Amino acid sequence: MTQIPPMSGPYLRKNKSVRRSMLLVMAALTPATAYGFYLFGWPAIILFSITLGSALVFEVICLLIAKRSVSMFALDGSAILTAWLLAISLPPWAPWWIAVVGSGIAIVIGKQVFGGLGQNVFNPAMVARVALLISFPLEMTTYMQPLVIFSEGAPTFMDSMSIIFGAGNFDAVSSASLLDTIKTDLGQGVPLGEIMDGRYSPANWILGNSISSIGEGSALLLILGGIALIFGRIITWYIPVSTIVALGVIATIFNLIDPSQYPDAMVHLFSGATMLAVFFIATDPVTSPMSPKGQIVFGIGLGLLVYIIRTWAAYPEGVSFAILLMNAMTPLIDRYVRPRIFGRTQKGTPLNLSEKS
Amino acid sequence: MEIFDIQGGAKLDGRKSLTADLAIIKMPIPNILHIPLQQHIGAPAEPIVNHGDRVLKGQLIASSKGVISAPIHSPTSGTVKRIGDFTAPHPSGLPVLTLTLEPDGLDEWTELPDPLDMETATSQEIADRVSNAGIVGMGGATFPSAVKLNLGKRFNLEMLVINGAECEPYLTCDDRLMQERTEKTVMGIKVMMKALGVPKALIAIETNKPLAFKAMEKECANDGNIHIVHVPARYPMGSEKHLVQALTGKETPAKGMTADLGVVVHNVATAFAVYEAIYMGRPLISRIVTVSGQVIKKPGNYETLIGTPVSSLIELSGGMTGTPKQLLMGGPMMGQPLPNLDVPIIKGSSGVLALKDTEIKDKNVMPCIGCGSCVMVCPVALLPLDMASRIQHDDIDGADTIGVRDCVSCGSCNYVCPSHIPLVQYFNYAKGSLKKQDVDRRNQDRMKTLAQNRALRDEKNLLALDRKRADRQAYKAAMSKMISNKPDSNDKGHETDNGLDIK
Numbered sequence: 001m002t003q004i005p006p007m008s009g010p011y012l013r014k015n016k017s018v019r020r021s022m023l024l025v026m027a028a029l030t031p032a033t034a035y036g037f038y039l040f041g042w043p044a045i046i047l048f049s050i051t052l053g054s055a056l057v058f059e060v061i062c063l064l065i066a067k068r069s070v071s072m073f074a075l076d077g078s079a080i081l082t083a084w085l086l087a088i089s090l091p092p093w094a095p096w097w098i099a100v101v102g103s104g105i106a107i108v109i110g111k112q113v114f115g116g117l118g119q120n121v122f123n124p125a126m127v128a129r130v131a132l133l134i135s136f137p138l139e140m141t142t143y144m145q146p147l148v149i150f151s152e153g154a155p156t157f158m159d160s161m162s163i164i165f166g167a168g169n170f171d172a173v174s175s176a177s178l179l180d181t182i183k184t185d186l187g188q189g190v191p192l193g194e195i196m197d198g199r200y201s202p203a204n205w206i207l208g209n210s211i212s213s214i215g216e217g218s219a220l221l222l223i224l225g226g227i228a229l230i231f232g233r234i235i236t237w238y239i240p241v242s243t244i245v246a247l248g249v250i251a252t253i254f255n256l257i258d259p260s261q262y263p264d265a266m267v268h269l270f271s272g273a274t275m276l277a278v279f280f281i282a283t284d285p286v287t288s289p290m291s292p293k294g295q296i297v298f299g300i301g302l303g304l305l306v307y308i309i310r311t312w313a314a315y316p317e318g319v320s321f322a323i324l325l326m327n328a329m330t331p332l333i334d335r336y337v338r339p340r341i342f343g344r345t346q347k348g349t350p351l352n353l354s355e356k357s
Numbered sequence: 358m359e360i361f362d363i364q365g366g367a368k369l370d371g372r373k374s375l376t377a378d379l380a381i382i383k384m385p386i387p388n389i390l391h392i393p394l395q396q397h398i399g400a401p402a403e404p405i406v407n408h409g410d411r412v413l414k415g416q417l418i419a420s421s422k423g424v425i426s427a428p429i430h431s432p433t434s435g436t437v438k439r440i441g442d443f444t445a446p447h448p449s450g451l452p453v454l455t456l457t458l459e460p461d462g463l464d465e466w467t468e469l470p471d472p473l474d475m476e477t478a479t480s481q482e483i484a485d486r487v488s489n490a491g492i493v494g495m496g497g498a499t500f501p502s503a504v505k506l507n508l509g510k511r512f513n514l515e516m517l518v519i520n521g522a523e524c525e526p527y528l529t530c531d532d533r534l535m536q537e538r539t540e541k542t543v544m545g546i547k548v549m550m551k552a553l554g555v556p557k558a559l560i561a562i563e564t565n566k567p568l569a570f571k572a573m574e575k576e577c578a579n580d581g582n583i584h585i586v587h588v589p590a591r592y593p594m595g596s597e598k599h600l601v602q603a604l605t606g607k608e609t610p611a612k613g614m615t616a617d618l619g620v621v622v623h624n625v626a627t628a629f630a631v632y633e634a635i636y637m638g639r640p641l642i643s644r645i646v647t648v649s650g651q652v653i654k655k656p657g658n659y660e661t662l663i664g665t666p667v668s669s670l671i672e673l674s675g676g677m678t679g680t681p682k683q684l685l686m687g688g689p690m691m692g693q694p695l696p697n698l699d700v701p702i703i704k705g706s707s708g709v710l711a712l713k714d715t716e717i718k719d720k721n722v723m724p725c726i727g728c729g730s731c732v733m734v735c736p737v738a739l740l741p742l743d744m745a746s747r748i749q750h751d752d753i754d755g756a757d758t759i760g761v762r763d764c765v766s767c768g769s770c771n772y773v774c775p776s777h778i779p780l781v782q783y784f785n786y787a788k789g790s791l792k793k794q795d796v797d798r799r800n801q802d803r804m805k806t807l808a809q810n811r812a813l814r815d816e817k818n819l820l821a822l823d824r825k826r827a828d829r830q831a832y833k834a835a836m837s838k839m840i841s842n843k844p845d846s847n848d849k850g851h852e853t854d855n856g857l858d859i860k
Contacts, residue, residue: 008779008781008782008785009685009689009690009691009692009693009694009768009771009781010689010690010691010768010771010772010781011683011685011689011690011692011712011717012369012370012526012689012690012716012717012718012772013717013718013720013771013772013774013777014367014772014773015718016730016773016774016775017720017723017775017776017777018723018726018775018776020775021726021728021775072721072723076723078726116724117723117724117726118723118724118725118726118727118776119724233730236729236733285726285727285728285729286726286727287727288727290727290729290732290740290742290743291729291732291740292729292732292733295729334743338740338759339732339738339739339740340738341611341737341738341739341760341763342364342598342608342611342736342737342738342763343598343608343609343610343611343612343613343737343763344610344611344760344763348760350610350611350612350613351608351610351611351613352610353610353613353617353618
C-alpha cells in the first residue's frame with residue numbers, strides 16, 4: 001500500500017521564489033548602477049564591491065550566531081540587494097569605512113536583530129543611510145563632479161584604491177548636490193532664480209551626468225528599471241505612482257504660490273534620490289503595506305513627507321527619513337486600510353441585498 | 358454579453374493538452390467495486406440490501422436518509438460481498454460505511470422507471486426523479502442536486518447558470534462531455550430550467566475550451582433562452598459565487614447563496630446525469646473521470662463506474678510509468694491527496710492525477726517577505742499573509758476577525774507565494790478549529806439550556822410539592838375542624854369553603 005502523507009493543496013506552484021524576486025530587482029538596478037560606474041569611475045566600483053562584500057560577511061556571521069541555514073538564507077539575495085541599494089546611494093568617493101559601517105548597520109541592526117528576512121520594520125538600506133548621514137555628515141555629503149571612467153583626468157584603479165582607502169591625495173572637484181546647494185543658498189537669502197541659474201537642467205537629471213550618489217545619476221535608467229519590475233510583476237505600481245503624484249502635486253502648488261522660494265516639481269522628482277526611492281526602496285515588500293489601498297496611502301504619505309523634509313527641515317535630502325517614517329506607519333496602515341471582503345461591506349457585515357437594489 | 362470583472366484570480370498553467378483531445382473511453386467493469394454510502398454532503402445513505410444478496414445494475418442499494426442526502430444504486434449486477442468500513446477518498450484516510458460488490462460480468466439492468474414526460478411533468482416530479490436517481494453536484498461539491506432544483510419554491514429565481522468553466526488544471530472531463538454528448542447535456546439543462554421555473558440559462562465555458570464552446574453554441578443556436586458565454590480562463594472562475602459575479606456583476610452576500618440573487622448554478626456534468634435520469638430512467642452509477650499526469654501511461658477521459666478502485670482505473674487505463682510523487686483525486690488546486698490506491702471513484706471524482714516531481718515543484722518554505730502577491734490574487738479579497746501570521750501565532754480568533762471563514766480554500770495565494778508558505782494548510786486548520794469551537798459552544802449552550810430547564814422544572818416540582826403539602830394540611834385541618842365542630846346544617850357549606858380556602 002502506497003502511503004502518501006496528507007498535506008493540503010494546491011499541488012501546483014508558480015515558478016516564483018524569494019531569490020528570483022531579489023535577482024530580478026538587482027537586474028533592474030543594473031543599468032543605473034553600471035551608468036554610475038561609468039560616470040564616477042573606479043572609486044564607485046571599489047566602494048560598491050566593499051559594501052556588498054562586507055554585507056555578505058555580516059549576514060553570514062549573523063546567521064551563524066542565530067544558528068540558521070547559511071546556504072538557504074545568505075544566498076537568498078536579500079542581503080546583497082540591501083547592500084546594493086545602500087552602495088548606490090553613497091557619494092561615489094566615500095571612504096571604505098563608510099561602506100563597511102553602513103553594511104554593518106544595514107544587515108545587523110536594520111535586519112538581523114529583528115529576526116532576519118521578512119521580519120524587519122524599517123528598510124535596512126535606509127536605516128544605514130540615515131545613520132551614516134547623521135553620524136558622518138561631511139563624508140556623506142561630499143559629492144564629485146562626474147569624471148567619466150578611462151577619460152582624461154579620471155582616477156586609475158590604483159588612484160581609486162588610494163582615494164577609497166584614504167592613503168593618497170587625488171585632485172578632483174568636490175561639490176555639493178543640487179538639493180544641498182538649494183537648501184544652503186536659500187538659507188542665506190539667495191533667491192531661487194539665481195541659485196538655479198545654470199543649474200536647472202531637467203534633461204541632465206533625467207539622462208544622468210549630474211552630481212549625485214553612485215546610482216542616482218540617471219533618473220531615466222531608474223524609471224526604466226522600475227517599469228520593468230512593474231511589468232515583471234515583481235512590484236506593483238501603487239507606491240511609485242502615488243508617491244510621484246503626491247510629490248509632484250505639492251511641489252507644483254508651492255512653486256505656483258512662490259516660485260522664488262520653492263523649486264518646481266522637476267527638481268523634486270528628477271534630482272536626488274526620488275526615483276531610486278520610489279521604485280526600488282519604498283516598494284520593499286517587507287516594510288510597505290500589504291494591500292493595494294494601503295500602498296497608495298503609503299505612497300501619498302511618502303511623497304508629502306519627502307517634500308516637507310526637503311523644504312522645511314534641516315536636511316536637504318528627505319527621502320530616506322521619509323521612508324523610515326512611513327515604514328513606522330506601515331503596521332498602522334495595515335491595521336486600518338483593508339480590502340473589502342467579497343460579499344461583505346467595508347465594515348465586515350454581510351452585504352444587504354435589499355439595500356443595494 | 359458583458360463579462361464582469363472578478364476580484365483577484367490567478368492565471369494557471371492549464372496542462373489540459375494531455376487529455377483535451379482524447380475521446381471519452383468506456384471503462385470495463387473492474388473485478389471489485391467499493392461503493393461508499395456517503396458520497397455527498399449531508400447524511401449518509403442507509404443500506405437496504407444484505408451481505409450475499411444479488412443486486413442488479415441500477416438497483417437501489419442504499420436509500421437516502423433525511424432532506425439533505427442521496428440514495429446509492431448498484432453500478433452493475435453482482436453479489437454484495439461485504440458491508441463495512443472502508444477507506445474513503447479523503448485525505449484523512451478515515452473509513453466510511455462501504456458496500457463491496459463483486460460484479461458478475463452480466464451487467465444486467467434492473468427494471469428502470471419510465472422516462473418522464475417533459476410536457477406534463479411538474480417541477481416536483483422532476484426534483485423527485487433527480488433525487489431518486491441519487492444525483493449530486495458533479496463538479497466536486499457533491500451537494501444533492503434535487504435540493505438545488507427545488508429552490509424555485511423558496512426564491513424568486515431568474516436564471517440557471519451551467520458551470521462548464523472547469524478551471525482546475527489537467528481536468529478535461531467536462532470539456533469532453535460538452536463536445537461529445539452535447540445534445541443530451543442541453544436536454545438535461547432544459548429539464549433543470551423547467552424544474553427551477555426559470556426562463557433563461559447561461560452556460561459558462563472558459564476561453565480555453567473553444568471546441569466545447571462551439572459544440573454547445575451550435576446545439577443551442579435555435580434556442581433563444583440558452584446562451585453560451587465565454588468566461589476568461591482565470592482560476593477560480595468555476596467557483597459558484599465568482600462565476601455568478603462574472604456573469605451578472607452581482608456579489609453574493611457573505612453566508613448567503615447565489616439563489617439570493619435569483620441565480621442557481623449547476624455543473625454541466627450534473628445536467629447530463631439529469632438527462633439520463635429523466636429520459637432514460639437511469640440512476641447515477643458512473644461518471645467521466647480525467648486520468649492524467651505525467652506518470653500515467655495513457656492519460657484520458659474514462660467513463661468509470663462509481664466504486665471502481667483507483668488502482669483498477671489506473672491499471673485499466675494502461676498503468677503508470679513509475680511511482681508518482683503525488684496521487685490526487687480531483688484537480689491539482691483543490692484536489693485531495695489519496696491515502697492509498699484502493700480508494701474508490703465516487704460521484705464527485707472529476708479526476709485522478711498521478712504527478713511527477715517535476716510537475717509539483719516541491720520547494721523550501723522561506724519566511725514571508727510581505728510581497729502581497731497573495732493579496733492580489735485572493736478572489737475573496739482577504740489578506741492571506743496576515744491570516745497566516747496570526748494562525749502561526751496561534752491567534753485563531755484573530756484570523757477569524759479578519760475573515761478566515763470566508764476563505765474558499767481555492768489555493769490561489771498558495772500558488773503564487775514566492776516563499777512557498779503552505780497558506781491553505783493554515784487556513785484549513787483554522788477553519789477546522791473554528792468549526793470545532795462552534796460545535797463545542799453549541800453543545801455547551803445546549804447543556805446549559807438543559808440544565809436551566811431542569812432547574813426550572815425542579816423548582817416547579819418543588820412548588821407543586823409544597824402546594825400539595827399545603828393542600829393536604831389545609832384539607833386535614835378542615836376535616837378535623839369539620840369533625841370537631843358539630844355539623845350544623847346551615848353553616849356546613851360555608852365553613853367547609855372557608856376551611857379549604859387556602860392562600
